[in-house]
Amino acid sequence: MKMPTPDASVLARRVEIANALRAIVPGEGVIVEQDEMRVYETDALTAYRQLPMIVVLPKTTEQVSQVLKYCNEIGIKVVPRGAGTSLSGGALPLADGIILGLGKFNKIMDIDYGNRTVTVQPGVTNLGITNAVAHEGFYYAPDPSSQIACTIGGNIAENSGGVHCLKYGLTTNNVLGIEMVLMNGDVVRLGGKHLDSDGYDLLGIMTGSEGLLGVVTEVTVRILKKPETLRAVLIGFPSSETGGDCVAAIIAAGIIPGGMEMMDKPAIHAAEEFVHAGYPLDVEAILIVELDGPEAEVDHLIGEVETIARKCGAVSIRVSSSEDERMVFWAGRKAAFPAVGRISPDYLCMDGTIPRKELPLVLNRMAEMSERHGLRVANVFHAGDGNLHPLILYDANKPGELQAAEDFGADILKLCVEVGGVLTGEHGVGVEKRDLMIHQFTETDMNQQQRVKCAFDPDGLLNPGKVFPQLHRCAELGRMHIHRGQLPFPDLPRF
Amino acid sequence: MTTHLKPADAAQALEAVRWAISEETPLELVGHGTKRTLGRPFQATHTLDVSDLSGLKFYEPAELVLSAQAATPLAELEALLDENRQQFAFEPPDFGPLLGGEAGKQTIGGVVSCNLAGPRRVKAGAARDHFLGCKAVSGRGEAFKAGGRVVKNVTGYDLPKLLAGSYGTLALLTEVTLKVLPAPENTRTVLIRGLDDATAIRVMALALQSPYEVAAAAHIPAALAGGVGVEELGSGVAATAIRLEGFGPSIEYRAGKFRDLFRGFGSVEFLELEPSLAFWAAVRDVKPFVANPERLVWRLSVPPADGARVAADIASRLPAEAYFDWGGGLIWLAVDPTVERAGQDVIREAVGLGGGHATLIRAPDTVRASADVFHPQAATLAALSARVKESQDPKRIFNPGRMYAGV
Numbered sequence: 001m002k003m004p005t006p007d008a009s010v011l012a013r014r015v016e017i018a019n020a021l022r023a024i025v026p027g028e029g030v031i032v033e034q035d036e037m038r039v040y041e042t043d044a045l046t047a048y049r050q051l052p053m054i055v056v057l058p059k060t061t062e063q064v065s066q067v068l069k070y071c072n073e074i075g076i077k078v079v080p081r082g083a084g085t086s087l088s089g090g091a092l093p094l095a096d097g098i099i100l101g102l103g104k105f106n107k108i109m110d111i112d113y114g115n116r117t118v119t120v121q122p123g124v125t126n127l128g129i130t131n132a133v134a135h136e137g138f139y140y141a142p143d144p145s146s147q148i149a150c151t152i153g154g155n156i157a158e159n160s161g162g163v164h165c166l167k168y169g170l171t172t173n174n175v176l177g178i179e180m181v182l183m184n185g186d187v188v189r190l191g192g193k194h195l196d197s198d199g200y201d202l203l204g205i206m207t208g209s210e211g212l213l214g215v216v217t218e219v220t221v222r223i224l225k226k227p228e229t230l231r232a233v234l235i236g237f238p239s240s241e242t243g244g245d246c247v248a249a250i251i252a253a254g255i256i257p258g259g260m261e262m263m264d265k266p267a268i269h270a271a272e273e274f275v276h277a278g279y280p281l282d283v284e285a286i287l288i289v290e291l292d293g294p295e296a297e298v299d300h301l302i303g304e305v306e307t308i309a310r311k312c313g314a315v316s317i318r319v320s321s322s323e324d325e326r327m328v329f330w331a332g333r334k335a336a337f338p339a340v341g342r343i344s345p346d347y348l349c350m351d352g353t354i355p356r357k358e359l360p361l362v363l364n365r366m367a368e369m370s371e372r373h374g375l376r377v378a379n380v381f382h383a384g385d386g387n388l389h390p391l392i393l394y395d396a397n398k399p400g401e402l403q404a405a406e407d408f409g410a411d412i413l414k415l416c417v418e419v420g421g422v423l424t425g426e427h428g429v430g431v432e433k434r435d436l437m438i439h440q441f442t443e444t445d446m447n448q449q450q451r452v453k454c455a456f457d458p459d460g461l462l463n464p465g466k467v468f469p470q471l472h473r474c475a476e477l478g479r480m481h482i483h484r485g486q487l488p489f490p491d492l493p494r495f
Numbered sequence: 496m497t498t499h500l501k502p503a504d505a506a507q508a509l510e511a512v513r514w515a516i517s518e519e520t521p522l523e524l525v526g527h528g529t530k531r532t533l534g535r536p537f538q539a540t541h542t543l544d545v546s547d548l549s550g551l552k553f554y555e556p557a558e559l560v561l562s563a564q565a566a567t568p569l570a571e572l573e574a575l576l577d578e579n580r581q582q583f584a585f586e587p588p589d590f591g592p593l594l595g596g597e598a599g600k601q602t603i604g605g606v607v608s609c610n611l612a613g614p615r616r617v618k619a620g621a622a623r624d625h626f627l628g629c630k631a632v633s634g635r636g637e638a639f640k641a642g643g644r645v646v647k648n649v650t651g652y653d654l655p656k657l658l659a660g661s662y663g664t665l666a667l668l669t670e671v672t673l674k675v676l677p678a679p680e681n682t683r684t685v686l687i688r689g690l691d692d693a694t695a696i697r698v699m700a701l702a703l704q705s706p707y708e709v710a711a712a713a714h715i716p717a718a719l720a721g722g723v724g725v726e727e728l729g730s731g732v733a734a735t736a737i738r739l740e741g742f743g744p745s746i747e748y749r750a751g752k753f754r755d756l757f758r759g760f761g762s763v764e765f766l767e768l769e770p771s772l773a774f775w776a777a778v779r780d781v782k783p784f785v786a787n788p789e790r791l792v793w794r795l796s797v798p799p800a801d802g803a804r805v806a807a808d809i810a811s812r813l814p815a816e817a818y819f820d821w822g823g824g825l826i827w828l829a830v831d832p833t834v835e836r837a838g839q840d841v842i843r844e845a846v847g848l849g850g851g852h853a854t855l856i857r858a859p860d861t862v863r864a865s866a867d868v869f870h871p872q873a874a875t876l877a878a879l880s881a882r883v884k885e886s887q888d889p890k891r892i893f894n895p896g897r898m899y900a901g902v
């Protein structure tokens with residue numbers, strides 16, 4: 001993966017730049033020692049590493065504003081960073097750029113049960129929000145598996161999801177307002193505690209913008225009351241087709257479960273060996289269907305789901321009868337990544353989305369690809385919304401295997417697009433999928449997106465080299481080719 | 496000379512936009528024109544009437560997705576969804592009658608462009624939350640696509656979000672893809688009568704803070720109860736309404752829970768299916784303010800707990816009437832047409848205290864030309880919005896000035 005060529009003239013001014021940044025962020029907030037910067041050299045896409053030029057850890061919005069304004073004026077690239085759990089390399093540093101770490105923005109500013117909102121600084125973890133309101137029975141719905149570590153700022157940048165998205169939405173459906181700083185230092189507030197922000201939906205465009213448009217310095221999210229009851233059904237299927245059919249049948253019955261997760265045979269076996277969740281081992285796929293809500297509703301729907309599963313040809317059905325048992329059903333799914341980590345020295349976690357009906361085809365084609373690339377693959381799948389997480393097993397110490405794994409991954413994602421899906425689900429494009437964007441979008445489509453960037457960061461200094469395969473200057477994107485025209489279609493009706 | 500261009504398909508629409516760009520002449524984009532008077536009046540000598548871009552592209556109930564040409568009538572799509580016991584969960588309101596037109600005429604593209612949302616907003620979000628992808632023509636005269644057809648649609652920037660609620664000022668939508676959801680098996684409404692506004696907001700907050708999946712919460716003060724036009728409601732007594740949707744046993748159970756929860760607030764009644772549907776349609780379509788078309792109608796989006804305070808503040812300084820949706824977060828306000836500057840200074844001052852915004856929805860052209868129809872934005876945000884417009888529509892071809900002057 002080629003990153004933008006470092007600018008030697010910027011690197012040559014490193015000391016001067018560090019001093020200028022120290023004047024803005026005093027004390028320990030500016031890091032230049034290689035040893036100390038080492039922890040920032042990669043995110044959770046560990047195949048890529050790069051030491052930044054300087055790390056800055058501001059504490060206030062004013063400092064962020066001054067840092068960005070300064071960098072904007074002298075043309076220094078900036079990579080925002082939350083907890084560094086991005087799986088797509090979104091927080092990967094640039095050699096001639098600074099890392100703007102938001103770890104010190106870790107305060108909960110306001111909890112408002114009357115409006116059902118929580119306002120926090122962006123470095124607060126996803127779980128930190130839920131923990132702050134759990135004693136009153138509330139929670140923040142999007143729950144990425146990384147929720148202990150990942151920050152809400154990172155969640156906004158990646159539009160993160162979790163197993164409850166089908167019913168409760170992704171980050172974008174749960175954020176009400178933000179404060180952000182643009183590259184020119186402007187502080188902009190979008191939305192608030194009211195339900196819809198005014199004017200253009202810039203909150204919508206910021207969510208999922210992967211740190212390319214602005215630095216988020218405050219976040220207001222909506223919180224929900226915890227469901228009265230949660231129960232799960234663990235269903236085993238003789239084939240992934242029957243599992244897929246069952247998912248469709250549940251939805252056709254008008255049921256939107258709180259969570260609906262599927263695992264294929266390799267994933268089931270890896271998870272079972274690791275956590276002994278009691279998963280059936282003689283099936284090709286399992287489905288965990290979680291129903292949440294008022295007790296009467298959950299009891300009613302559990303029955304419906306059981307009936308549907310039986311009709312679909314399920315070979316085993318277990319309904320959780322206690323909270324402990326429900327947790328055990330989930331333990332295997334939640335440990336799927338580390339479980340796979342145990343059976344393989346390395347793995348790549350892919351993320352793509354397909355129309356659900358294409359699941360059998362995609363799994364079959366993936367099995368062929370697995371043969372061809374000579375690498376194993378295990379699948380966990382947010383079955384409700386078609387979001388696949390194939391885990392490609394490889395050994396980085398074997399020459400060529402990383403490359404083979406990446407090629408395999410690229411083939412899977414291209415297949416997702418081919419069957420009508422998209423390259424990402426909830427992990428973003430980052431550097432990982434950057435060069436695959438051309439398979440989903442035409443140049444015109446991508447230029448239209450990149451022009452948005454020109455409104456926010458015209459010099460392209462915020463997180464460049466991510467998401468888009470080609471960097472265009474805004475002047476170039478802005479150019480228009482105008483032909484003097486005639487009124488089209490002389491026979492077009494006009495009055 | 497004013498021209499009314501009526502392309503037959505997306506290719507012709509593209510040509511029309513290219514022509515307008517080359518002539519540097521703005522276009523007014525129109526579907527069925529039901530919301531033409533929504534926004535600032537602006538100068539466009541040419542109308543681009545896309546009403547022929549109509550028809551379903553695909554509908555896959557099992558995938559919860561539907562795609563249609565932009566000017567497909569919403570009613571047509573809703574009828575189709577109904578057959579499959581599905582719906583657009585954001586419950587698009589129909590402002591036709593409110594704005595002096597017919598009901599049932601609006602197009603799906605218009606719904607998306609104005610980011611409409613009905614009472615279910617508190618649970619299901621707005622059009623933006625269900626708008627997955629589109630085909631469109633840019634202000635550079637290029638056809639492009641954005642988003643996708645799967646629920647997790649965001650790869651790169653979420654352009655559909657930007658286009659939703661842009662009132663046709665950023666691009667011409669030619670095809671839209673939306674998420675659909677199962678329709679509820681049943682609906683029942685919990686009613687508490689005779690509450691004052693502040694108590695009603697507290698009651699709605701209690702409901703929304705409960706785990707009983709409230710699908711809407713509205714409060715109609717006494718003076719407006721008759722205007723809802725639902726017999727069971729009568730007139731002259733305030734009604735605070737909590738909507739329950741879902742499977743029979745679940746509704747039964749939750750209704751019981753609310754009866755207990757609200758015990759201290761007065762007697763609890765229920766509206767069954769038919770009157771419930773009529774009630775929520777009236778709340779959604781602003782029926783209490785359809786009569787007296789000379790009155791100015793404002794739509795205020797505020798933190799829900801602020802609702803009563805904001806409305807009382809305004810009513811103490813202007814001849815105004817209000818009712819509340821979204822648990823207090825949406826205030827529909829009708830003011831006397833004679834008030835100074837359409838009441839905007841008073842209204843925006845009241846809203847400004849707690850954050851939120853006010854939009855002038857119904858007013859004569861002259862009033863909308865002089866008042867700020869959309870809430871004025873802070874300087875940095877206004878500048879950013881203007882740059883976004885510049886980036887997407889540099890020649891100001893699409894509905895220029897409809898939202899803000901120069902944008």
Ligand SMILES: Cc1cc2nc3c(=O)[nH]c(=O)nc-3n(C[C@H](O)[C@H](O)[C@H](O)COP(=O)(O)OP(=O)(O)OC[C@H]3O[C@@H](n4cnc5c(N)ncnc54)[C@H](O)[C@@H]3O)c2cc1C
Nearest residue numbers: 082083084085086090144145151153154157161211216426
């Ligand atoms: C084991 C594991 C499991 C995971 N499971 C899930 C899952 O279930 N669902 C899911 O959606 N994701 C999952 N992820 C991915 C990851 O946790 C999310 O993408 C998360 O949102 C990243 O947050 P972060 O704070 O670590 O951000 P970082 O990795 O630090 O940064 C991610 C991106 O956000 C930008 N950014 C960070 N903070 C800001 C800010 N304040 N302003 C502007 N831009 C900013 C960065 O520039 C970067 O582009 C998982 C990751 C791991 C390692």
